[in-house]
Amino acid sequence: AYEKLWLALALVLIVGFIGTITYGAAGAGIDMIDDKGGTVDPTTLDDHPKFGDPGIEKTGENQYDVYVVTRQFVFEPGTTQPIRVPEGSTVTFHVTAADVIHGFEVVGTNANTMAIPGQVAEFTVEFDEPGEYGLLCNEYCGSGHHVMEGKLVVM
Template identity: 65%
Template sequence: QYEKLWLGLSLLLIVGFVATVTYGAVGTPAISMIGDDGDTLNPNAIDDHPEFGDPGVEKVGESEYAAYVVARQFMFQPDPIVVPANTTVTFYVTSADVIHGFSVVGTNANTMVIPGEVAELTVEINDPGEYGIVCHEYCGNGHHGMEGLLKVV
């Protein structure tokens, strides 16, 4: 019956160890602000930045715009994203759930979108038109239909 005791003890050890690791993982959130660098870690990206609560486009300078975009299963918000032609647009993209992709079709604007992180990419927007946005990271059974629209007016 000693075997049972040892089994119980080692199980207890394993449970304790896992609990420690888990506590360590959630106990030390890394908080930082958008714009510190290109790709910042922030487990509460959406909650901490009101811009993502009502995602949209903001004028931030002479012909400069900021576009806040939330990717979630299986859409991009806002949809469409509307920006004026002949401007420079910085996209701040985060995810509300799982890893997504953000790719503006026909351009090299393309990034991974990771929950808890804000991906930042700056794009010169010249010609008016409609540009498709697609998710290029598998994100679930609706992945293939996950599309958005960038409208340049």
């Protein structure tokens, strides 16, 4: 009889864990829904049609592309001006690096990627609630790594 009790207890714990994980993702109002990528020539990044002047582009009803260049020790955009997207939008991020490997993490969410010179990390995020999120570099990239940060605002 105790075996059944333990089994039931284990099941309750498992369901509880899944609930916590699901609530954690939904509670942040951000959900990273896919992950793919491409390549780019890092030596001509400044002349690239998108990464030469990186920023936000509207691509459809509630649809946006955000191009981000990471470099020692800033996110462009993100550090000197925040990335601003409307509530309820679906945003595809395209993230690359100009010099060394960086990270691009939207703090408190599962939106998180490495930014590697020559590669474009792409992922799509739905922003369901307004709020402010920090951006952090989570790959050691040099003396200013610990101050490499930015902001994302869901309006």
